[in-house]
Amino acid sequence: MINNIVINIEGLTKTYDKFTAxxxxxxxxxxxxVFALLGPNGAGKTTTVExxxxxxxxxxxxxxxxxxxxxxxxxxxxxxxKIGVMPQNFNAFDWLTVKENLEYFKDLYSSKISTDELINRVGLGEKMNSMYKTLxxxxxxxxxxxxxxxxxxxLLFLDEPTAGLDPQARRETWNLIRKLxxxxxxxxxxTHYMEEAQELSDRILIIIEGKIVAGGSPNELIENYGGNKSVILKNCNKKILEDRGIKYETGMENQIQIIFDNNEQLFNILSAVTDDPNVEIEIKKPNLDEAFLNLTGRRINAEGLAK
Ligand SMILES: Nc1ncnc2c1ncn2[C@@H]1O[C@H](COP(=O)(O)OP(=O)(O)OP(=O)(O)O)[C@@H](O)[C@H]1O
Ligand SMILES: [Mg+2]
Structure with missing residues (x-):
C-alpha cells in the first residue's frame, strides 16, 4: 500500500530577526x-508546528x-x-466547568458534535461538572x-502534551493518544521525552537547533544509532566462555558483559552457559536514550534541557 502523505515539508526555514530557529x-x-518531533528546549519544534x-x-x-x-x-x-490543535502550555477558562469550557469552544467553531460525545471520547465523564481550575x-x-x-x-497537533505531568497522568494521556x-x-x-516518543510514535524526527539530526521508526533509530546489544552474566564460569573463544569484559560485582550483534552470536553465548546452574542472565538492548546520546552527544533532562 502506498502511504497517503498528509504533510509534506521541503526545505522549511524560519528566522526570528537574524536567528534561524x-x-x-x-x-x-x-x-x-503518530509522528513525533523530538528535541530539547528551543530546538524549533513549536515554530515548525505553528x-x-x-x-x-x-x-x-x-x-x-x-x-x-x-x-x-x-x-x-x-x-x-481539517486540523485540531492543542498548543503548548494549553489553558482554558479557570472559572468554567469542563462542560462549560467545551460548550464555549463548540459555539465558537459552530461545531455540531455533542458535548457528551466529546466528553466520552477523552474520558472526562466524571469531571464534566468540575471547575477547570480544580483539575x-x-x-x-x-x-x-x-x-x-x-x-x-x-490531523491533530499536540505540542508537548505531557510536559510536566506525573508518570501516571503521562501514561493515561498516551493511552488517549493511542485511542485517537x-x-x-x-x-x-x-516532545522532549524519549520514552514518550519511543512508546507512541510510528516515526520520529530528531531536531536540534533547528536542524534534523535523524529520523525513522523508534526501532530503526535504536538499531542504527543505539549502539551495542549485550548479554550480562553474573556468577558465570569464565572458563566456559574462554573455551568457546567468546570475548568478554569483566565489570563490577562479578559481572561479565558480552557484546553481540545478531541472534546467532546471542545463541552461541546462551548455549555456552546453558549447563551452568548458578549463572544469572540479562540481555541488554539499547533504547532511544542511547540512540539520542550517540547521535547528539547529549541527553535531555526532565525539563527538556540538553546536557
Ligand atoms: N517569536 C519569537 N521571536 C524570537 N525568537 C523566538 C520566537 N519564538 C521562538 N523563538 C526562539 O526560536 C527558537 C525555537 O523556539 P521553539 O519555541 O520553536 O522551540 P521548541 O523546540 O518548541 O522549544 P520548547 O521545548 O522550549 O517548547 C528558540 O531559541 C526560541 O527562543
Ligand atoms: Mg515548544
Whole structure:
C-alpha cells in the first residue's frame, strides 16, 4: 500500500530577526500515523508546528497539508478546518466547568458534535461538572485534547502534551493518544521525552537547533544509532566462555558483559552457559536514550534541557 502523505515539508526555514530557529528541514507525515518531533528546549519544534498550523509564515520552503500549498493563503482556511490543535502550555477558562469550557469552544467553531460525545471520547465523564481550575494537570490536558477534537479533525497537533505531568497522568494521556490513532486520526506530536516518543510514535524526527539530526521508526533509530546489544552474566564460569573463544569484559560485582550483534552470536553465548546452574542472565538492548546520546552527544533532562 502506498502511504497517503498528509504533510509534506521541503526545505522549511524560519528566522526570528537574524536567528534561524528552523533551518532547511524536510519531512513527510503519513495518514494515520503518530509522528513525533523530538528535541530539547528551543530546538524549533513549536515554530515548525505553528507554521504547519498556518499560525506563522516561513521564510523559505514548501509546506503542503492535505496536498494544499500553504503559500495559497485563501486555501489556508480549508486546512484549518481539517486540523485540531492543542498548543503548548494549553489553558482554558479557570472559572468554567469542563462542560462549560467545551460548550464555549463548540459555539465558537459552530461545531455540531455533542458535548457528551466529546466528553466520552477523552474520558472526562466524571469531571464534566468540575471547575477547570480544580483539575489535575493530566485532566487539564484532556480538556485541551477535547477542544482540539471539536471540529472532528483528521490531523491533530499536540505540542508537548505531557510536559510536566506525573508518570501516571503521562501514561493515561498516551493511552488517549493511542485511542485517537485507532480511530484513524493522524497525530503530530512534539516532545522532549524519549520514552514518550519511543512508546507512541510510528516515526520520529530528531531536531536540534533547528536542524534534523535523524529520523525513522523508534526501532530503526535504536538499531542504527543505539549502539551495542549485550548479554550480562553474573556468577558465570569464565572458563566456559574462554573455551568457546567468546570475548568478554569483566565489570563490577562479578559481572561479565558480552557484546553481540545478531541472534546467532546471542545463541552461541546462551548455549555456552546453558549447563551452568548458578549463572544469572540479562540481555541488554539499547533504547532511544542511547540512540539520542550517540547521535547528539547529549541527553535531555526532565525539563527538556540538553546536557
Ligand atoms: N517569536 C519569537 N521571536 C524570537 N525568537 C523566538 C520566537 N519564538 C521562538 N523563538 C526562539 O526560536 C527558537 C525555537 O523556539 P521553539 O519555541 O520553536 O522551540 P521548541 O523546540 O518548541 O522549544 P520548547 O521545548 O522550549 O517548547 C528558540 O531559541 C526560541 O527562543
Ligand atoms: Mg515548544
Amino acid at each position: 528552523v533551518d532547511e528541514i524536510s519531512f513527510t507525515v503519513n495518514e494515520g500515523e 507554521i504547519i498550523e498556518c499560525l506563522k509564515t516561513p521564510d523559505k520552503g514548501k509546506v503542503e497539508i492535505f496536498g494544499i500549498d500553504l503559500k495559497d493563503k485563501k486555501k489556508q482556511n480549508d486546512v484549518k478546518r 489535575s494537570g493530566g485532566t487539564k490536558q484532556r480538556v485541551g485534547i477535547a477542544i482540539s477534537l471539536i471540529n472532528e479533525p483528521e 490513532k485507532e480511530q484513524g486520526k493522524t497525530i503530530f506530536l512534539t
